[in-house]
Amino acid sequence: MAREKFQTLTEQMFYVLLCLREECCGMDLMERIRLLTSGRVSVGPGTLYNLLEQFAAEGYIIETKCEGRRRSYVLTEKGEERLHGEMDRLTAQMNDYQRLLKGGDKPCELTDGTRSGS
DSSP states (O other), X not given: OOOOTTSSOOHHHHHHHHHTTSOEEHHHHHHHHHHHTTTXXXXXXXXXXXXXXXXXXXXXXXXXXXXXXXXXXXXXXXXXXXXXXXXXXHHHHHHHHIIIIIOOOOOOBOTTSOBTTO
16 A cells, blocks of 8 residues: 655655744755754755645645745645644654663653653
8 A cells, every 4th residue: 555645754854844834945944954953954955846846735835935036935734734743753753762762651742732652
């Protein structure tokens, strides 16, 4: 069975959506991601513009400005929901790690305020 598109996000996808919680153009977005992750994650222009096109088609972002070749985007409500869903998925993974490898019994909080695994 084929996996649903964007069921899970790559690290680059996650940071693109995260940084688009505030309006931003593509070139600035690449710099925001680099700064936010202290250079650990980089998104090249080809990857970025492909993701922006796919996210716009999915309704996760909308174009807000177009000044020549410079286009700005912002996250939509649907994009915010997808970002929260990914955060919940990552939180569940962290809780599994804590439970199995660290012996932790305090689950991390999900984005809706509940605790994972409860």
